[in-house]
Amino acid sequence: MAAAAATFAVQANAGGHGIDLEGKTVEWIIPFSETGGSAKWANFYAPLLSEALPGQPTVVVKFMPGAGSTKGANFFQEQDYADSEGTLIFGSSGSTQFPFLLGDPRVKYNYADWNVVLASGTGGVAYLPPDMAAKMDGLDASGLQGEDFIYGSQGATRLDLVPLLAWEMLGLQVEPVFGIKGRGDGRLMFERGEANIDYQTSSSFLSGVTPLVEAGTAVPMMSWGALDADGNIVRDPTFPDMPTFKEVCEATDGCETSGTQWDAWKAFFIAGFPAQKMVFLPNGASADAIATYTQAFEAVKARADFGDISSKRLGKYPQMTGAEAQGALESGTNVPQEAKDFVVGWLEERYGVTLN
CATH class of the missing domain: 3.40.190.10 (Periplasmic binding protein-like II)
Structure with missing residues (x-):
């Protein structure tokens, strides 16, 4: 992840060419049902992202609920950028981050393999x-x-x-x-x-x-x-x-x-909340692809009407790209060991959940 971020910085500073998605369909996987906050977040961004990406591809939100979001996240982990060529992105939530943090045995995914292009805070x-x-x-x-x-x-x-x-x-x-x-x-x-x-x-x-x-x-x-x-x-x-x-x-x-x-x-x-929802490209994403999606989300944030429409739909929270998104990812996927130990013990005592 750090290498990808560094590569993106060099590419962006060098004025990278990006990727063209004209005539293509971008599939945005949301590992929850269509009734929750992640659905509303993705459905808000999808048409704006479509307009901002080069070639204005169709952006389709695909819901893949199951096992508290680990089903969809495990699926995304298995995908390789070379197979999608920039047409597959993933939207995670705190409910995806917590099983990863707690060592849930159902987790087969690793955030270090993914490439963050947007991080959204929420409450x-x-x-x-x-x-x-x-x-x-x-x-x-x-x-x-x-x-x-x-x-x-x-x-x-x-x-x-x-x-x-x-x-x-x-x-x-x-x-x-x-x-x-x-x-x-x-x-x-x-x-x-x-x-x-x-x-x-x-x-x-x-x-x-x-x-x-x-x-x-x-x-x-x-x-x-x-x-x-x-x-x-x-x-x-x-x-x-x-x-x-x-x-x-x-x-x-x-x-x-x-x-x-x-x-x-x-x-x-x-x-779980200041970096509650994030958008990722899969493992192996090129610097051009990371730059393309980062610049597209930056263009969305730069819209004259973005503050008004986002506050009504998402609330008044940071929408982060680039180094800020990377920092949000790090804060969202790291907690002190003492906090982990307490929660693991509490989960076993209160709900009979054993995470080992």
Whole structure:
């Protein structure tokens, strides 16, 4: 990966020729169902990417859900650039990164083999039915501690570990129903009354949950927050009026914002959200291909209307290319060993998940 990034820098500085995709179809693999945040993210970018790529190829989003995204990621790992010639890209999520970080035996992919061309930050929002939300006293969630909650989950080793651990730190009794194929399916469970607590990434919350809030059937509980320049958790810029998990934790008896458990939650939050979604070219991608896609995404970001349309669909988060994307990849695929050890032990004790 580092070699590919260095090669791209030389190529870009030398004014590389790039690749021409005229008359071709670019297949963008999303390892989730068509109902979640990754689908909304890819469907937002796909037509813009088509316009920006040389030759204006058709960009088709292909959904490949299964095993919490490892099915699609394992498939992509097996692909070689020479076979696709720039017509195959992959969209990962924090739910793809976490199994990799935790050593899930189902993982056959390696981020070091892939070539990042875009990294998108995002946030997340937890929400409740009105009757449950009424039991909170301002930011204090203590009134929820005696309730029984059902949550539709993709799996405890996926991005869902961030909300599951947060709710446990707040003392909530949340029983996950594992096996859904995307976060959108969790929202549908909430809408049908099959779940009474849920969270969505920002893009899905904006499009799928905001109508529920406006209809009075869902009430935001908290966001996970965002990071400031010093690495502190602050309010999410997309939801500045919404308290963060840190604020709710500080207001709730028994929840601590220091110590091993907090450090583990924060480490996985950082790995899962500031660099939550990324676009990759497969192993062996040429410097020309990396330059072509990087420049295309940079052209998309440079559109006069990009800030307006992206904030409405994705929220107000960094959209990173080049060295920034590479840095985001590194932060998203590395967590301290102490945080890994805590989460691995917690997963085994709480959910019977053994990762060895």
